[in-house]
Amino acid sequence: MSQIFSARHGLERTQEAVVEVRKDLYREIDRLLLINEALWSIVSERLGVGETELSARIHAIDLRDGRLDGRVDGARVVCASCGKMNLRFHQQCIFCAADLPT
Numbered sequence: 549m550s551q552i553f554s555a556r557h558g559l560e561r562t563q564e565a566v567v568e569v570r571k572d573l574y575r576e577i578d579r580l581l582l583i584n585e586a587l588w589s590i591v592s593e594r595l596g597v598g599e600t601e602l603s604a605r606i607h608a609i610d611l612r613d614g615r616l617d618g619r620v621d622g623a624r625v626v627c628a629s630c631g632k633m634n635l636r637f638h639q640q641c642i643f644c645a646a647d648l649p650t
């Protein structure tokens with residue numbers, strides 16, 4: 549009986565942990581969307597870049613991995629300086645500008 553209770557308690561703790569990870573991911577997505585929106589507003593205002601050029605660039609970047617799937621797939625590398633995830637093709641961390649391993 550206590551094993552069942554213990555297993556159920558462990559499952560509940562795992563479910564709670566999953567919910568927290570999901571909340572953290574949504575917060576991170578919201579933060580990245582905010583940064584993206586701010587960057588886009590600066591670029592479009594100061595450089596006159598329009599939606600057509602942006603769409604073309606998104607298309608080209610999407611195809612870097614050979615698939616047009618609306619995602620940037622590829623190997624990722626963790627920055628040794630700040631611990632954030634970067635795509636392998638970046639030579640410097642997009643968050644802290646530290647050099648990434650090649």
Ligand SMILES: [Zn+2]
Pocket residue numbers: 627628629630631632641642643644645646
């Ligand atoms: Zn970094």
